[in-house]
Amino acid sequence: MCAGITVYSPLRHFGIGPGMKVGIVGMGGLGHLAVKFAAALGAEVTVLSRGTSKKDDAFAFGADDFRSTSEPDTFVDRAGYFDIVICTVSAALNFDQLLSLVRFDGTFVNLGAPDGPVSIGMFSLMRTRIAFTSSSIGSIHETQEMLDFCVEHGVTSEIEQISADGINDALDTLRHHGSRKVPYRYVLDASTI
Known part of the structure; x- marks a missing residue:
């Protein structure tokens, strides 16, 4: 869960709660936790995904x-709809x-880290x-607040536990398929090291 702080922090910072409309771009390792947190905070949550x-x-x-x-x-259909959009995708978008x-006066939070520079038309912000x-x-x-929140609201990360001898297969899957074929999080069973 400590990876979840990346999405929990902006949700709390921007006061997400009941009556707010939250869009989550991408539902991988970070995105699935953003959905769970925003829903637990009482917001109306929409997942925005390519497929x-x-x-x-x-x-x-x-x-x-x-x-x-x-x-x-x-x-x-959703033009100007969201109070906040949180983007968790690390690809060029x-x-x-x-x-x-x-x-109007809403917020776009980019948590993805694309390899190179990104392009944004200033009128998209100014308008x-x-x-x-x-x-x-x-x-x-x-982070402690987030962990307490997880316990109180039953928020858990979706994982696939792998043994040490499965690391190369997991990396291979990531390399060749990206997040499309990967569970939300791989977790290494330390007892197999």
Whole structure:
């Protein structure tokens, strides 16, 4: 769970709670925890994902809606809809398109770390006074708060436990398939080292 602080911290910082509309871009290792945290905080949660393979999981984790970013209607139906969009994807994305989903004076939090520079048209921010920000970690105090929150709300990370002799296979899967074929988190069984 300490990896979860990356998504917990901005959710708490921006006061996410009942009545707020939260969009989560990507539902991998960070994204699935963002969905669980935002739902437990009482927000209306929508998963925004390229494909639909994790749709059932999204609802099981507490999402209220699921939209494919491959469908142009998503950007029409949800234009200016979200108070905050949290992006957990580390790939090159069309940020201008994603920013169109954020309401006036809303916030876009980018937690992904693409390999190179990203492009954002200034009018995507200026037109609706959107705050574009990022975050990577929280304090020790905030991490303890997150762990207490997890216990209180039953939030757990989805994992696949692997033994030490399975590390190369796990890395191979990551290298060749990215997050598409990977469970939400791999966890190494330290007793097998």
